[in-house]
Amino acid sequence: MTAKAQNVWSQFGLLSRPGSALHSREPSVSAPSRPPSAQRLGDVPIQVRQTLLNTFVPYSADLGFFLDFSEFCNSVVSSSPTYPVTPALMYTVFLIACRLSHSSQLSALEPGLLSRAVASTAQVLSVTSTSPGEHSGVKVLQAIQSHVLLAQYFFLTGRKLEGKYSVTLAVSLVLGTRMHRIRSEEEFSRGQALHPSGYTGYSGGPGFPPPQTPKEESQRVNAFWTVLALNSRWTAIEGTSTSLAYWMSAMRVDTPWPWVRLGPSTRNSSTIQKFLANAPDNGNSPMASHSKACILLEQAFELENRVAEGSTSGQQFLSVFNNLAVLTARFITELPSIESIQESTESESGSPGNGSSRKRALLVIHTLARVALIKLYSLYEATNPSSSSERARAQQFQLEAAKEAARMIAMVDLRRAAFVDPIMAILWRIIAQVLSAQEARGRVQAEIQSYVDLVMQAMSMLAPRSSLMSDQLVKLQGSSR
Known part of the structure; x- marks a missing residue:
């Protein structure tokens, strides 16, 4: 521990003891140290907790916080909370808040909190609960939330291998508890056959109880x-x-889109397959749109993999390409514009959200979808080497998608933003590379360069708090020389 960090921890009454997680070096995810006990939460003063929460609040939705944020905050700052919060979740939130903080004192706590967050998250489900209100459903949700936030932290700091490991653990939890089959029509029919009386349609996996309330089911x-x-x-x-191949029958997703009102008799099936088949649905919430954009991006890259492996014929490629291109274009046209968002907009998670958060979310969604289009048309260009007109058409589609993505950056105030989804570091580099390639082909250089500048300025603003953004910016600057 540095002298500065030791002084800060001592000032807050948080000085580590020999043998504690804070006293040790930064652990690896694969070899966690002993998790801190719930009693150790008391060593973070209420005032410090409040400061950290105030830093975290504006970015809770951006980070993927899906639990009740008001409930979480009340428990964190209460001396006798009624809602149990695991050390894993608390320390992970505090860790990210320190990363995003402008305070050098709080930033000095980051290495120690990382040790605690990693250790407690790794063993969150192995610690026996003594709290009567902390049933396994709540603890599993908090474990998933902790892995999600820890993944975001690792991606933000450029530790992608550890980030992917955290994602894999989160995927294992949602699949192991069969969250991909919530309100499944198939599960309900099978359960009714086995238990004709009183079957509710919930199949939560071994040892995982049905949700206690509609709110928990929504979570x-x-x-x-x-x-x-x-x-x-x-x-x-x-x-x-x-780790989540939803196109395979064993992992087929029946769970309804998020933020859809669920009645007692609501049943669902093949949610993603229907979306990819261009069937209309009611998944229109920001969270649903974000999920759809990620699915479209994955499908575009999955098509590239199949082409590279030679596992798809020319006719099959054209069929899948046309479907995805039409679907992605329609998806983009149906998205709200960033300009339509007012600053007073509240977030859907119950946190004190604002228009800035909503605009950042839309920027990410729009960018994901346009990079999906870029990938599709770059594939189309590569599969039509003998047709100059088809190649030119594909290049034009890529250029327009990249220009649109760059243009949207100016619609969001990133000067005061401490966080944007780390995936943007990769997406923006892809967009800048597409623009630079078109510039090299003799397009109007001044116009193209203005779009490249927008991308690089955005990356520069976010680089101080994101090692991944900084690394991608350096690579982009190197390739543009």
Whole structure:
């Protein structure tokens, strides 16, 4: 521990003891230290907790916080909370808040909080609960939330391997508890056959109880889609094998889109397959749109993998390409414009949201969808090497998508933003590369360069708090010389 950090921890009454997580070096995810006990939460003074929460609040939706944020905050700052909060969730929230903070004192706490967050999250479900209100459903949701936030932290700081590991753990939890089959028509029919009287349609997996309230069921739905979106976008960008292959029957998703009102008799099936088949649905919430954009991105990259493997014929490629291109274009036209968002807009998660958060979310959604289009048309260009007119048409589609994505950056005030989804570091670099390639082909250089400048300025503003953004910016600057 540095002298500065030791002084800060001592000032807050948080000085680590020999053998504690804070006293040790930063642990790896694969070898966690002993988790802190719930009693250790008391060593973070209420005033410090409030300061950290105030830093976290504006970005809770951006980070994928799907639990009741007001309930969480009340428990964190209360001396006798009624809603149990695991050390894993608390320390992970505090960790990210320190990362986003402008305070050098709070930033100095980051290494110690990282040790605690990693240790407690790794073993959150192995610690026996003594709180009567902390049933396994709540604890599992908090475990998933902790893994999601820890993944975001690792991606933000450029530690992608650890970020992907956290995503894999979150995926394992949602699949193991069958959150991909919430309100499943098939599960209900099978359950009715086995238990004709009183079957409710919930199949939560071994040892995982049905939701206690409609609110908890909604949180499970939101947890699933948050994890799927996180997995889909990073699997696509990194080119790795997915842990959630929803196109396979064993992992087929029946869970309704998030923020859809569920009645007692609501049943659902093949949610993603129907979306990809261009069937109309009621998934219009920001969270649903974000999930759809991530799915479209993943499908575009998955098509590239199939072409590279030679597992798809020319006719099959054209069929899938046309379907995805039409679907993605329609999806984009149906999205709200960033300019339509007012600053007073509240977030859907119950947190004191604002228009700035909503605008950032839309910027991410629009960018994901346009990079999906860019990937599709770059594939189309590569598969038509002998047709100059088709190549030119594909290049024009890529250019227009990249220009639109760059143009939207100016619609969001990023000067005061401490956080934007880390995936944007990769997406913006892709967009800048497309623009630069078109400039090299003799397009109007001044216009193209203005779009490249917009992208690089945005990356520069966010680079101080994001190692990943900084790394991608350096690579982009190097390639443009």
